[in-house]
Amino acid sequence: MTRVVWLTDLHLNFVESEIRERLLDDVIAARPDAVLIGGDIGEAQNVEQYLGRFSARVPCPIYFVLGNHDFYHSSVAAVRDAIGEFCKTCPRLTYLTLESRAIDLTSRVGLIGHDGWADARLGDYLGSDVFLSDYALIEELAGHYHLDRRPTLQWLADEAAGKIGDLLPLALVDYEHVVALTHVPPFQEACWYEGRLSDDNWLPHFTCKAMGDVMLDVMARHPTCKLTVLCGHTHGAGIAHPRDNIEVLTGGAVYGAPAITKAFDFE
Numbered sequence: 001m002t003r004v005v006w007l008t009d010l011h012l013n014f015v016e017s018e019i020r021e022r023l024l025d026d027v028i029a030a031r032p033d034a035v036l037i038g039g040d041i042g043e044a045q046n047v048e049q050y051l052g053r054f055s056a057r058v059p060c061p062i063y064f065v066l067g068n069h070d071f072y073h074s075s076v077a078a079v080r081d082a083i084g085e086f087c088k089t090c091p092r093l094t095y096l097t098l099e100s101r102a103i104d105l106t107s108r109v110g111l112i113g114h115d116g117w118a119d120a121r122l123g124d125y126l127g128s129d130v131f132l133s134d135y136a137l138i139e140e141l142a143g144h145y146h147l148d149r150r151p152t153l154q155w156l157a158d159e160a161a162g163k164i165g166d167l168l169p170l171a172l173v174d175y176e177h178v179v180a181l182t183h184v185p186p187f188q189e190a191c192w193y194e195g196r197l198s199d200d201n202w203l204p205h206f207t208c209k210a211m212g213d214v215m216l217d218v219m220a221r222h223p224t225c226k227l228t229v230l231c232g233h234t235h236g237a238g239i240a241h242p243r244d245n246i247e248v249l250t251g252g253a254v255y256g257a258p259a260i261t262k263a264f265d266f267e
């Protein structure tokens with residue numbers, strides 16, 4: 001049996017170091033065999049520091065993806081490069097977005113993951129009045145009008161979907177159950193916010209439709225296998241089943257109160 005502790009949307013830059021250390025105490029007390037972190041750990045200038053503390057204190061492998069906030073005040077490309085280099089110095093840390101194969105959680109359960117990106121394909125992007133800080137604070141997205149930004153959002157999402165499209169079928173050769181860790185909900189029905197599903201104003205910024213489409217397609221071809229998707233980003237908790245062999249858990253989160261999202265025991 002493998003005990004996995006999942007955390008998402010920690011936003012550790014919004015709390016004092018005592019609270020960050022107390023969170024690590026809680027993680028250690030849960031006695032995990034593996035830790036999964038689903039992005040929005042901090043911001044570009046401190047995400048490395050926070051991952052370093054996890055690595056220094058938690059005595060097991062730590063698998064993570066990054067969320068939109070982790071790129072704030074820098075660029076997606078620069079942060080991914082820097083975190084990839086940092087992981088080479090911390091053997092316990094694995095940035096799943098850069099991995100090219102599934103990881104053993106047990107002999108029957110494999111782990112894959114990618115940051116994902118909201119791709120403006122669901123809801124009403126052009127009519128939406130939502131302006132995420134992403135669109136000012138992430139280099140690739142800043143300085144564009146609504147319409148000009150959309151190709152970049154979709155390029156980022158398509159890159160994520162392509163990676164999952166490559167990894168998931170390969171993982172299903174070796175594992176009957178695959179866990180996919182990502183930041184952005186890949187399905188409209190997993191896009192929970194304050195107890196309700198997001199509306200057309202928010203959906204373009206809250207869902208990675210490209211990744212969801214790939215998951216539906218692959219899992220339709222593997223009806224006896226199971227996919228569990230762990231996502232966050234909306235900070236609203238919920239469970240969705242877009243197919244009978246796909247379960248999507250969206251993790252709730254509260255700014256200023258980072259906490260374990262859920263613990264699992266995989267056989």
Ligand SMILES: [Fe+2]
Pocket residue numbers: 009011040067069233234235253
């Ligand atoms: Fe978040």
Ligand SMILES: [Fe+2]
Pocket residue numbers: 040067068069183232233234
């Ligand atoms: Fe986010």
